[in-house]
Amino acid sequence: MILETIPILKLGKLLLVTIQVDLHDELVLTLQDDLTNKLAVTRSRGVLIDISALEIVDSFIGRSLATIASIAKIMDATTVLVGMRPAVAITLVELGMSLKGIRTALNVDKGMKLLHDAMLEQEAWPSPR
Amino acid sequence: MALLTAAAGQSFDEELAGERWDDVRAGLVNLSKRRAVAGFSPSETATFIFSLKKPLFEALNRAYASDPARLSEEIWLASTVLDKLGLLTVDAFQQGREQLILRQQQELLDLSTPVIKLWDAIVAVPLIGTLDSERTQVVMESLLEAIVDNEATIAIIDITGVPTVDTLVAQHLLKTVAAARLMGAECIISGIRPQIAQTIVHLGVDLGEMITKSTLADALRIALAKCDLMVTKSDRRVASRD
Amino acid sequence: MAITALRSETAIIQTPEQLVQARRMVLEWTTRLAFSAVERTKFVTAASELGRNALVHGKGGSMVITELQRNGMSGIQLVFEDQGPGIADIETAMTDGFSTAKSMGFGLGGARRLVNEFELSSIPGKGTKVSVIQWKRR
Numbered sequence: 001m002i003l004e005t006i007p008i009l010k011l012g013k014l015l016l017v018t019i020q021v022d023l024h025d026e027l028v029l030t031l032q033d034d035l036t037n038k039l040a041v042t043r044s045r046g047v048l049i050d051i052s053a054l055e056i057v058d059s060f061i062g063r064s065l066a067t068i069a070s071i072a073k074i075m076d077a078t079t080v081l082v083g084m085r086p087a088v089a090i091t092l093v094e095l096g097m098s099l100k101g102i103r104t105a106l107n108v109d110k111g112m113k114l115l116h117d118a119m120l121e122q123e124a125w126p127s128p129r
Numbered sequence: 130m131a132l133l134t135a136a137a138g139q140s141f142d143e144e145l146a147g148e149r150w151d152d153v154r155a156g157l158v159n160l161s162k163r164r165a166v167a168g169f170s171p172s173e174t175a176t177f178i179f180s181l182k183k184p185l186f187e188a189l190n191r192a193y194a195s196d197p198a199r200l201s202e203e204i205w206l207a208s209t210v211l212d213k214l215g216l217l218t219v220d221a222f223q224q225g226r227e228q229l230i231l232r233q234q235q236e237l238l239d240l241s242t243p244v245i246k247l248w249d250a251i252v253a254v255p256l257i258g259t260l261d262s263e264r265t266q267v268v269m270e271s272l273l274e275a276i277v278d279n280e281a282t283i284a285i286i287d288i289t290g291v292p293t294v295d296t297l298v299a300q301h302l303l304k305t306v307a308a309a310r311l312m313g314a315e316c317i318i319s320g321i322r323p324q325i326a327q328t329i330v331h332l333g334v335d336l337g338e339m340i341t342k343s344t345l346a347d348a349l350r351i352a353l354a355k356c357d358l359m360v361t362k363s364d365r366r367v368a369s370r371d
Numbered sequence: 372m373a374i375t376a377l378r379s380e381t382a383i384i385q386t387p388e389q390l391v392q393a394r395r396m397v398l399e400w401t402t403r404l405a406f407s408a409v410e411r412t413k414f415v416t417a418a419s420e421l422g423r424n425a426l427v428h429g430k431g432g433s434m435v436i437t438e439l440q441r442n443g444m445s446g447i448q449l450v451f452e453d454q455g456p457g458i459a460d461i462e463t464a465m466t467d468g469f470s471t472a473k474s475m476g477f478g479l480g481g482a483r484r485l486v487n488e489f490e491l492s493s494i495p496g497k498g499t500k501v502s503v504i505q506w507k508r509r
Contacts, residue, residue, distance in 0.1 A: 022391045022394070022395075024387045024388070024390070024391055025387050026387065055398070055411075055412060055415075056394065056398070056412060056415050056416055056419060057416070058416045058419035058420055058423070058478075059420060059478045059481065060419070060423060081313075082313065084311055084312045084313070085277075085408075085412075086270060086273035086274055086276075086277060086308070086312065086408075086409070087408045087409045087411070087412035087413075088412060089273060089308035089309070089311040089312045090269065090270070090273070090304075090308050090409055090412075090413070091409075091412050091413050091416045091485060092308075092311055093304050093307045093308045093311065094304075094413065094481060094484045094485050095416070095420075095478065095481035095484075095485070096480070096481055097481075098307065098311075099311060104310070104311055104312060104313040105313035106276070106277065106280055106281075106282065106312060106313040106314060107280065110280070110282070110313065111313075266409075270409055
Protein backbone atom coordinates (compact mmCIF):
# COMPACT_ATOMS: atom_id res chain seq x y z
CA MET A 1 0.00 0.00 0.00
CA ILE A 2 1.44 3.34 -0.99
CA LEU A 3 1.61 5.74 1.90
CA GLU A 4 0.19 9.02 0.74
CA THR A 5 0.81 12.12 2.75
CA ILE A 6 -0.16 15.69 2.15
CA PRO A 7 2.86 17.97 2.48
CA ILE A 8 2.71 20.75 5.05
CA LEU A 9 5.17 23.56 4.42
CA LYS A 10 6.28 26.22 6.85
CA LEU A 11 6.13 29.69 5.30
CA GLY A 12 7.37 32.14 7.86
CA LYS A 13 4.74 32.21 10.52
CA LEU A 14 2.26 30.22 8.44
CA LEU A 15 1.72 26.63 7.52
CA LEU A 16 0.80 25.94 3.91
CA VAL A 17 -1.17 22.82 3.05
CA THR A 18 -1.63 22.08 -0.64
CA ILE A 19 -4.24 19.41 -1.32
CA GLN A 20 -3.81 17.86 -4.72
CA VAL A 21 -5.14 14.35 -4.34
CA ASP A 22 -8.50 12.76 -3.66
CA LEU A 23 -9.09 12.94 0.07
CA HIS A 24 -10.31 9.76 1.62
CA ASP A 25 -10.93 8.84 5.25
CA GLU A 26 -7.45 7.60 6.13
CA LEU A 27 -5.74 10.47 4.41
CA VAL A 28 -7.89 12.99 6.22
CA LEU A 29 -7.02 11.52 9.59
CA THR A 30 -3.34 11.50 8.69
CA LEU A 31 -3.55 15.13 7.61
CA GLN A 32 -5.26 16.15 10.83
CA ASP A 33 -2.58 14.37 12.86
CA ASP A 34 0.29 15.88 10.89
CA LEU A 35 -1.16 19.35 11.06
CA THR A 36 -1.80 19.23 14.78
CA ASN A 37 1.75 18.05 15.38
CA LYS A 38 3.28 20.68 13.13
CA LEU A 39 1.22 23.42 14.75
CA ALA A 40 2.47 22.34 18.15
CA VAL A 41 6.09 22.17 17.03
CA THR A 42 6.21 25.40 15.00
CA ARG A 43 3.69 27.36 17.10
CA SER A 44 2.34 28.78 13.86
CA ARG A 45 -0.68 31.04 14.19
CA GLY A 46 -1.95 30.61 10.66
CA VAL A 47 -2.84 27.78 8.29
CA LEU A 48 -3.35 28.24 4.57
CA ILE A 49 -5.15 25.39 2.83
CA ASP A 50 -4.83 25.52 -0.94
CA ILE A 51 -7.56 23.59 -2.74
CA SER A 52 -7.07 25.07 -6.21
CA ALA A 53 -6.22 21.61 -7.52
CA LEU A 54 -9.42 20.01 -6.23
CA GLU A 55 -12.06 19.50 -8.89
CA ILE A 56 -14.44 17.81 -6.50
CA VAL A 57 -15.29 18.80 -2.96
CA ASP A 58 -18.14 16.73 -1.57
CA SER A 59 -19.79 16.99 1.84
CA PHE A 60 -17.20 14.66 3.39
CA ILE A 61 -14.28 16.77 2.25
CA GLY A 62 -16.17 19.90 3.25
CA ARG A 63 -16.71 18.56 6.74
CA SER A 64 -13.07 17.47 6.94
CA LEU A 65 -11.90 20.96 6.07
CA ALA A 66 -14.23 22.42 8.69
CA THR A 67 -12.86 19.95 11.25
CA ILE A 68 -9.29 20.90 10.42
CA ALA A 69 -10.15 24.57 10.87
CA SER A 70 -11.75 23.84 14.25
CA ILE A 71 -8.72 21.89 15.41
CA ALA A 72 -6.41 24.67 14.26
CA LYS A 73 -8.50 27.23 16.10
CA ILE A 74 -8.18 25.32 19.34
CA MET A 75 -4.45 25.38 18.78
CA ASP A 76 -4.70 29.13 18.40
CA ALA A 77 -4.25 29.27 14.65
CA THR A 78 -6.47 30.87 12.02
CA THR A 79 -7.30 28.90 8.91
CA VAL A 80 -7.85 30.35 5.46
CA LEU A 81 -9.08 28.28 2.53
CA VAL A 82 -7.86 29.44 -0.88
CA GLY A 83 -8.29 28.62 -4.51
CA MET A 84 -11.82 27.23 -4.55
CA ARG A 85 -12.92 26.75 -8.15
CA PRO A 86 -16.19 28.37 -9.28
CA ALA A 87 -17.71 24.99 -10.15
CA VAL A 88 -16.84 23.70 -6.69
CA ALA A 89 -18.31 26.80 -5.02
CA ILE A 90 -21.55 26.46 -6.97
CA THR A 91 -21.78 22.77 -6.07
CA LEU A 92 -21.12 23.33 -2.37
CA VAL A 93 -23.86 25.95 -2.28
CA GLU A 94 -26.31 23.48 -3.86
CA LEU A 95 -25.25 20.90 -1.29
CA GLY A 96 -26.09 23.39 1.39
CA MET A 97 -22.58 23.62 2.80
CA SER A 98 -21.72 27.13 3.89
CA LEU A 99 -18.41 26.25 5.52
CA LYS A 100 -19.13 28.89 8.13
CA GLY A 101 -16.20 29.52 10.37
CA ILE A 102 -13.60 29.12 7.68
CA ARG A 103 -12.26 32.23 6.06
CA THR A 104 -11.67 32.09 2.35
CA ALA A 105 -9.56 33.95 -0.15
CA LEU A 106 -9.15 33.80 -3.89
CA ASN A 107 -5.54 32.65 -4.01
CA VAL A 108 -2.44 32.07 -1.91
CA ASP A 109 -1.36 35.72 -2.21
CA LYS A 110 -4.61 37.13 -0.90
CA GLY A 111 -4.81 34.32 1.61
CA MET A 112 -1.45 35.20 3.08
CA LYS A 113 -2.42 38.85 3.33
CA LEU A 114 -5.67 37.89 5.06
CA LEU A 115 -3.80 35.69 7.51
CA HIS A 116 -1.21 38.34 8.30
CA ASP A 117 -3.93 40.86 9.01
CA ALA A 118 -5.77 38.33 11.15
CA MET A 119 -2.64 37.44 13.07
CA LEU A 120 -1.80 41.09 13.68
CA GLU A 121 -5.32 41.56 15.00
CA GLN A 122 -4.93 38.61 17.27
CA GLU A 123 -1.73 39.93 18.72
CA ALA A 124 -3.36 43.28 19.45
CA TRP A 125 -6.53 41.75 20.85
CA PRO A 126 -5.96 38.16 21.90
CA SER A 127 -9.28 36.33 21.77
CA PRO A 128 -10.67 35.33 25.15
CA ARG A 129 -10.71 31.58 25.63
CA MET B 130 -33.00 15.22 -59.86
CA ALA B 131 -30.62 12.65 -61.18
CA LEU B 132 -30.40 11.14 -57.70
CA LEU B 133 -34.14 10.76 -57.54
CA THR B 134 -34.48 8.99 -60.86
CA ALA B 135 -31.59 6.70 -59.98
CA ALA B 136 -33.05 5.66 -56.64
CA ALA B 137 -36.55 5.46 -58.09
CA GLY B 138 -35.28 3.22 -60.80
CA GLN B 139 -33.86 0.79 -58.25
CA SER B 140 -36.70 0.27 -55.88
CA PHE B 141 -40.13 1.41 -54.94
CA ASP B 142 -39.86 1.02 -51.22
CA GLU B 143 -42.88 2.84 -49.83
CA GLU B 144 -41.29 3.58 -46.53
CA LEU B 145 -38.34 5.36 -48.10
CA ALA B 146 -36.37 3.74 -45.34
CA GLY B 147 -33.85 1.76 -47.30
CA GLU B 148 -30.23 2.79 -47.64
CA ARG B 149 -30.75 3.51 -51.30
CA TRP B 150 -32.95 6.38 -50.27
CA ASP B 151 -30.39 7.92 -47.90
CA ASP B 152 -28.69 9.80 -50.71
CA VAL B 153 -32.04 11.04 -51.96
CA ARG B 154 -33.01 12.25 -48.53
CA ALA B 155 -29.65 13.95 -47.94
CA GLY B 156 -29.89 15.56 -51.35
CA LEU B 157 -33.37 16.87 -50.61
CA VAL B 158 -32.38 18.25 -47.19
CA ASN B 159 -29.58 20.12 -48.92
CA LEU B 160 -31.92 21.37 -51.60
CA SER B 161 -34.38 22.58 -48.98
CA LYS B 162 -31.65 24.47 -47.11
CA ARG B 163 -30.29 26.09 -50.27
CA ARG B 164 -33.74 27.19 -51.32
CA ALA B 165 -34.54 28.54 -47.86
CA VAL B 166 -31.40 30.65 -47.97
CA ALA B 167 -32.34 31.80 -51.47
CA GLY B 168 -35.65 33.03 -50.09
CA PHE B 169 -38.03 30.33 -51.32
CA SER B 170 -40.90 29.49 -48.98
CA PRO B 171 -41.21 25.85 -47.85
CA SER B 172 -44.35 25.33 -49.94
CA GLU B 173 -42.54 26.60 -53.03
CA THR B 174 -39.80 24.03 -52.53
CA ALA B 175 -42.34 21.28 -51.86
CA THR B 176 -44.31 22.27 -54.96
CA PHE B 177 -41.13 21.87 -56.99
CA ILE B 178 -40.94 18.26 -55.83
CA PHE B 179 -44.62 17.70 -56.51
CA SER B 180 -44.18 19.08 -60.03
CA LEU B 181 -42.04 16.04 -60.78
CA LYS B 182 -45.24 14.04 -60.80
CA LYS B 183 -46.30 15.21 -64.26
CA PRO B 184 -43.20 14.05 -66.16
CA LEU B 185 -43.09 10.88 -64.03
CA PHE B 186 -46.72 9.99 -64.77
CA GLU B 187 -46.18 10.66 -68.48
CA ALA B 188 -43.22 8.30 -68.45
CA LEU B 189 -45.22 5.65 -66.61
CA ASN B 190 -48.10 6.11 -69.09
CA ARG B 191 -45.77 5.38 -71.95
CA ALA B 192 -44.28 2.36 -70.17
CA TYR B 193 -47.49 0.69 -69.03
CA ALA B 194 -50.00 1.87 -71.61
CA SER B 195 -51.08 -1.68 -72.29
CA ASP B 196 -51.53 -2.69 -68.66
CA PRO B 197 -54.06 -0.40 -66.93
CA ALA B 198 -54.03 -2.28 -63.64
CA ARG B 199 -50.26 -2.11 -63.37
CA LEU B 200 -50.32 1.49 -64.56
CA SER B 201 -52.62 2.70 -61.80
CA GLU B 202 -50.58 0.77 -59.25
CA GLU B 203 -47.35 2.40 -60.40
CA ILE B 204 -48.92 5.85 -60.52
CA TRP B 205 -50.14 5.41 -56.95
CA LEU B 206 -46.67 4.37 -55.78
CA ALA B 207 -45.00 7.23 -57.59
CA SER B 208 -47.48 9.70 -56.18
CA THR B 209 -46.97 8.42 -52.64
CA VAL B 210 -43.20 8.60 -52.93
CA LEU B 211 -43.18 12.12 -54.29
CA ASP B 212 -45.64 13.26 -51.61
CA LYS B 213 -43.35 11.93 -48.92
CA LEU B 214 -40.31 13.54 -50.48
CA GLY B 215 -42.09 16.86 -50.78
CA LEU B 216 -43.03 16.78 -47.10
CA LEU B 217 -39.45 15.92 -46.27
CA THR B 218 -38.34 19.26 -47.67
CA VAL B 219 -40.88 21.01 -45.46
CA ASP B 220 -39.57 19.18 -42.39
CA ALA B 221 -36.02 20.08 -43.27
CA PHE B 222 -37.02 23.72 -43.56
CA GLN B 223 -38.65 23.55 -40.12
CA GLN B 224 -35.59 22.02 -38.53
CA GLY B 225 -33.39 24.66 -40.07
CA ARG B 226 -35.54 27.37 -38.49
CA GLU B 227 -35.42 25.73 -35.09
CA GLN B 228 -31.66 25.50 -35.18
CA LEU B 229 -31.46 29.17 -36.08
CA ILE B 230 -33.67 30.11 -33.15
CA LEU B 231 -31.55 28.05 -30.78
CA ARG B 232 -28.39 29.72 -32.05
CA GLN B 233 -29.88 33.17 -31.62
CA GLN B 234 -31.05 32.31 -28.13
CA GLN B 235 -27.54 31.32 -27.21
CA GLU B 236 -26.14 34.53 -28.63
CA LEU B 237 -28.67 36.58 -26.68
CA LEU B 238 -27.65 34.74 -23.56
CA ASP B 239 -23.98 35.41 -24.15
CA LEU B 240 -24.48 39.05 -25.05
CA SER B 241 -26.64 39.89 -22.08
CA THR B 242 -24.24 38.90 -19.34
CA PRO B 243 -21.09 40.98 -19.60
CA VAL B 244 -18.98 41.26 -16.47
CA ILE B 245 -17.19 44.56 -16.18
CA LYS B 246 -14.01 45.30 -14.30
CA LEU B 247 -14.61 48.54 -12.42
CA TRP B 248 -11.28 48.77 -10.65
CA ASP B 249 -8.51 46.53 -9.43
CA ALA B 250 -10.27 43.82 -7.47
CA ILE B 251 -13.77 45.18 -8.17
CA VAL B 252 -16.03 43.70 -10.85
CA ALA B 253 -19.63 44.45 -11.68
CA VAL B 254 -22.38 42.76 -13.65
CA PRO B 255 -25.46 44.72 -14.72
CA LEU B 256 -28.41 42.37 -15.00
CA ILE B 257 -30.95 43.33 -17.60
CA GLY B 258 -34.32 41.78 -18.30
CA THR B 259 -36.13 38.86 -16.76
CA LEU B 260 -34.03 36.34 -14.95
CA ASP B 261 -35.01 32.79 -15.68
CA SER B 262 -33.27 29.72 -14.38
CA GLU B 263 -31.08 29.21 -17.44
CA ARG B 264 -29.95 32.83 -17.61
CA THR B 265 -29.22 33.05 -13.93
CA GLN B 266 -26.98 29.99 -14.13
CA VAL B 267 -25.03 31.58 -16.97
CA VAL B 268 -24.71 34.87 -15.09
CA MET B 269 -23.58 33.12 -11.94
CA GLU B 270 -20.91 31.18 -13.77
CA SER B 271 -19.67 34.20 -15.75
CA LEU B 272 -19.46 36.28 -12.60
CA LEU B 273 -17.54 33.67 -10.66
CA GLU B 274 -15.14 33.09 -13.54
CA ALA B 275 -14.64 36.84 -13.84
CA ILE B 276 -13.86 37.03 -10.13
CA VAL B 277 -11.10 34.50 -10.63
CA ASP B 278 -9.76 36.09 -13.82
CA ASN B 279 -9.67 39.59 -12.34
CA GLU B 280 -8.63 38.48 -8.86
CA ALA B 281 -11.58 40.48 -7.60
CA THR B 282 -12.48 40.66 -3.93
CA ILE B 283 -15.71 42.54 -4.54
CA ALA B 284 -18.45 41.85 -7.08
CA ILE B 285 -21.31 44.28 -7.59
CA ILE B 286 -24.51 42.84 -9.00
CA ASP B 287 -26.73 45.60 -10.29
CA ILE B 288 -30.38 44.73 -10.73
CA THR B 289 -31.67 48.11 -11.88
CA GLY B 290 -32.65 46.48 -15.17
CA VAL B 291 -34.54 43.61 -13.60
CA PRO B 292 -38.28 44.36 -13.67
CA THR B 293 -39.45 41.89 -11.05
CA VAL B 294 -37.85 39.85 -8.35
CA ASP B 295 -39.66 36.72 -7.28
CA THR B 296 -38.62 34.06 -4.81
CA LEU B 297 -36.74 32.11 -7.46
CA VAL B 298 -34.71 35.10 -8.57
CA ALA B 299 -33.98 36.03 -4.98
CA GLN B 300 -32.82 32.47 -4.30
CA HIS B 301 -30.54 32.54 -7.30
CA LEU B 302 -29.03 35.82 -6.15
CA LEU B 303 -28.48 34.37 -2.70
CA LYS B 304 -26.77 31.32 -4.20
CA THR B 305 -24.49 33.49 -6.29
CA VAL B 306 -23.52 35.55 -3.26
CA ALA B 307 -22.90 32.40 -1.23
CA ALA B 308 -20.73 30.88 -3.94
CA ALA B 309 -18.68 34.06 -4.29
CA ARG B 310 -18.18 34.15 -0.54
CA LEU B 311 -16.94 30.57 -0.55
CA MET B 312 -14.37 31.62 -3.09
CA GLY B 313 -13.24 34.58 -1.03
CA ALA B 314 -15.10 37.44 -2.68
CA GLU B 315 -17.89 39.60 -1.38
CA CYS B 316 -21.00 40.61 -3.29
CA ILE B 317 -22.92 43.83 -3.13
CA ILE B 318 -26.35 44.02 -4.71
CA SER B 319 -27.22 47.42 -6.11
CA GLY B 320 -30.13 48.92 -7.98
CA ILE B 321 -32.73 47.94 -5.44
CA ARG B 322 -35.85 49.88 -6.29
CA PRO B 323 -38.41 50.56 -3.55
CA GLN B 324 -40.90 48.10 -5.06
CA ILE B 325 -38.30 45.38 -5.15
CA ALA B 326 -37.35 46.05 -1.54
CA GLN B 327 -41.00 45.64 -0.58
CA THR B 328 -41.37 42.47 -2.64
CA ILE B 329 -38.35 40.91 -1.00
CA VAL B 330 -39.69 41.60 2.49
CA HIS B 331 -43.18 40.42 1.60
CA LEU B 332 -41.78 37.21 0.12
CA GLY B 333 -40.05 36.61 3.40
CA VAL B 334 -36.68 36.22 1.76
CA ASP B 335 -33.86 36.51 4.25
CA LEU B 336 -30.97 38.32 2.64
CA GLY B 337 -28.74 37.52 5.58
CA GLU B 338 -25.58 39.55 5.60
CA MET B 339 -25.86 40.54 1.97
CA ILE B 340 -25.09 44.20 1.45
CA THR B 341 -27.65 45.99 -0.66
CA LYS B 342 -27.51 49.51 -2.03
CA SER B 343 -29.99 51.43 -4.10
CA THR B 344 -27.49 52.73 -6.63
CA LEU B 345 -24.39 51.41 -8.33
CA ALA B 346 -22.59 54.58 -7.20
CA ASP B 347 -23.25 53.78 -3.56
CA ALA B 348 -22.13 50.22 -4.10
CA LEU B 349 -18.92 51.44 -5.70
CA ARG B 350 -18.25 53.74 -2.79
CA ILE B 351 -18.56 50.88 -0.33
CA ALA B 352 -16.48 48.62 -2.53
CA LEU B 353 -13.65 51.13 -2.73
CA ALA B 354 -13.76 51.65 1.02
CA LYS B 355 -13.49 47.91 1.57
CA CYS B 356 -10.41 47.89 -0.62
CA ASP B 357 -8.94 50.67 1.47
CA LEU B 358 -9.17 53.01 -1.49
CA MET B 359 -10.21 56.62 -1.44
CA VAL B 360 -11.26 59.04 -4.16
CA THR B 361 -9.90 62.55 -3.74
CA LYS B 362 -10.12 65.69 -5.80
CA SER B 363 -6.91 66.54 -7.61
CA ASP B 364 -5.32 69.98 -7.66
CA ARG B 365 -4.64 69.90 -11.38
CA ARG B 366 -6.82 72.90 -12.25
CA VAL B 367 -5.05 75.18 -9.79
CA ALA B 368 -1.66 74.24 -11.21
CA SER B 369 -2.64 74.75 -14.88
CA ARG B 370 -3.75 78.33 -14.29
CA ASP B 371 -0.15 79.42 -13.94
CA MET C 372 -39.02 10.18 -26.31
CA ALA C 373 -37.03 6.99 -26.58
CA ILE C 374 -33.89 6.63 -24.52
CA THR C 375 -31.16 4.32 -25.77
CA ALA C 376 -28.49 2.89 -23.52
CA LEU C 377 -24.99 2.67 -24.92
CA ARG C 378 -21.90 1.54 -22.96
CA SER C 379 -22.28 0.41 -19.39
CA GLU C 380 -19.86 -0.49 -16.59
CA THR C 381 -20.22 -1.66 -13.02
CA ALA C 382 -18.09 -0.65 -10.05
CA ILE C 383 -18.13 -2.31 -6.67
CA ILE C 384 -18.06 0.06 -3.72
CA GLN C 385 -17.05 -1.92 -0.66
CA THR C 386 -14.01 0.06 0.50
CA PRO C 387 -13.03 3.75 0.64
CA GLU C 388 -10.47 3.14 -2.11
CA GLN C 389 -13.17 1.69 -4.35
CA LEU C 390 -15.31 4.76 -3.68
CA VAL C 391 -12.46 6.94 -4.92
CA GLN C 392 -12.15 4.70 -7.99
CA ALA C 393 -15.87 4.89 -8.72
CA ARG C 394 -15.74 8.65 -8.45
CA ARG C 395 -12.82 8.77 -10.85
CA MET C 396 -14.78 6.65 -13.28
CA VAL C 397 -17.67 9.13 -13.26
CA LEU C 398 -15.17 11.96 -13.72
CA GLU C 399 -13.65 10.18 -16.73
CA TRP C 400 -17.00 9.51 -18.36
CA THR C 401 -18.26 13.07 -17.91
CA THR C 402 -14.99 14.39 -19.29
CA ARG C 403 -15.15 12.03 -22.25
CA LEU C 404 -18.64 13.27 -23.10
CA ALA C 405 -17.41 16.86 -22.76
CA PHE C 406 -19.81 17.97 -20.04
CA SER C 407 -19.24 21.57 -18.95
CA ALA C 408 -17.06 22.08 -15.87
CA VAL C 409 -20.01 22.95 -13.68
CA GLU C 410 -22.20 20.05 -14.86
CA ARG C 411 -19.28 17.68 -14.41
CA THR C 412 -18.45 18.90 -10.92
CA LYS C 413 -22.09 18.72 -9.84
CA PHE C 414 -22.57 15.20 -11.16
CA VAL C 415 -19.34 13.74 -9.81
CA THR C 416 -20.03 15.34 -6.43
CA ALA C 417 -23.52 13.82 -6.40
CA ALA C 418 -21.94 10.46 -7.27
CA SER C 419 -19.52 10.91 -4.39
CA GLU C 420 -22.38 11.60 -1.96
CA LEU C 421 -24.45 8.65 -3.14
CA GLY C 422 -21.48 6.31 -3.30
CA ARG C 423 -20.51 7.28 0.22
CA ASN C 424 -24.05 6.58 1.37
CA ALA C 425 -23.95 3.13 -0.17
CA LEU C 426 -20.61 2.49 1.48
CA VAL C 427 -21.22 3.93 4.92
CA HIS C 428 -24.96 3.53 5.47
CA GLY C 429 -25.62 0.73 3.03
CA LYS C 430 -22.70 -1.36 4.24
CA GLY C 431 -21.24 -1.52 0.77
CA GLY C 432 -22.86 -1.61 -2.64
CA SER C 433 -22.36 -1.13 -6.33
CA MET C 434 -22.59 1.56 -8.96
CA VAL C 435 -23.67 0.93 -12.53
CA ILE C 436 -22.75 3.68 -14.96
CA THR C 437 -24.42 3.87 -18.37
CA GLU C 438 -24.15 6.26 -21.28
CA LEU C 439 -27.56 7.32 -22.59
CA GLN C 440 -28.86 8.96 -25.75
CA ARG C 441 -32.18 10.78 -26.04
CA ASN C 442 -33.23 12.79 -29.04
CA GLY C 443 -29.63 13.47 -30.00
CA MET C 444 -28.70 14.47 -26.46
CA SER C 445 -26.08 12.58 -24.48
CA GLY C 446 -26.49 11.69 -20.85
CA ILE C 447 -25.04 9.54 -18.10
CA GLN C 448 -26.99 7.43 -15.66
CA LEU C 449 -25.71 6.14 -12.34
CA VAL C 450 -27.51 3.49 -10.34
CA PHE C 451 -26.33 2.92 -6.79
CA GLU C 452 -27.56 -0.18 -5.07
CA ASP C 453 -26.92 -1.59 -1.63
CA GLN C 454 -28.40 -4.31 0.56
CA GLY C 455 -28.13 -2.26 3.70
CA PRO C 456 -30.71 -1.35 6.31
CA GLY C 457 -32.60 0.92 3.94
CA ILE C 458 -34.13 4.27 4.74
CA ALA C 459 -37.20 4.20 6.96
CA ASP C 460 -38.17 7.84 6.62
CA ILE C 461 -37.29 9.00 3.14
CA GLU C 462 -38.86 12.43 3.62
CA THR C 463 -36.63 13.32 6.53
CA ALA C 464 -33.57 11.85 4.89
CA MET C 465 -34.10 14.12 1.91
CA THR C 466 -34.29 17.33 3.92
CA ASP C 467 -31.18 19.28 4.71
CA GLY C 468 -30.53 19.79 8.32
CA PHE C 469 -27.19 18.22 8.64
CA SER C 470 -24.66 20.86 9.47
CA THR C 471 -21.01 20.64 8.68
CA ALA C 472 -20.25 19.56 12.23
CA LYS C 473 -22.35 16.43 12.28
CA SER C 474 -20.93 13.34 10.64
CA MET C 475 -24.27 11.72 9.99
CA GLY C 476 -25.52 13.31 6.81
CA PHE C 477 -27.28 11.50 4.04
CA GLY C 478 -26.51 14.19 1.49
CA LEU C 479 -29.50 12.93 -0.43
CA GLY C 480 -31.27 16.26 -0.64
CA GLY C 481 -28.10 17.88 -1.88
CA ALA C 482 -27.44 15.15 -4.41
CA ARG C 483 -30.95 15.53 -5.80
CA ARG C 484 -30.41 19.23 -6.40
CA LEU C 485 -27.20 18.55 -8.27
CA VAL C 486 -28.63 16.23 -10.92
CA ASN C 487 -31.27 16.42 -13.64
CA GLU C 488 -33.20 13.26 -12.77
CA PHE C 489 -33.34 11.53 -9.42
CA GLU C 490 -35.16 8.36 -8.36
CA LEU C 491 -34.93 6.60 -5.04
CA SER C 492 -36.47 3.43 -3.74
CA SER C 493 -35.72 1.88 -0.38
CA ILE C 494 -37.12 -0.98 1.64
CA PRO C 495 -36.15 -0.95 5.31
CA GLY C 496 -34.24 -4.11 6.01
CA LYS C 497 -33.74 -4.93 2.37
CA GLY C 498 -31.72 -2.15 0.80
CA THR C 499 -31.68 1.05 -1.19
CA LYS C 500 -31.49 1.88 -4.86
CA VAL C 501 -30.80 5.36 -6.19
CA SER C 502 -30.77 6.28 -9.86
CA VAL C 503 -29.56 9.64 -11.14
CA ILE C 504 -29.20 11.02 -14.65
CA GLN C 505 -27.33 14.05 -15.93
CA TRP C 506 -27.96 15.25 -19.46
CA LYS C 507 -25.40 17.22 -21.37
CA ARG C 508 -26.90 20.64 -21.94
CA ARG C 509 -24.39 22.98 -23.48
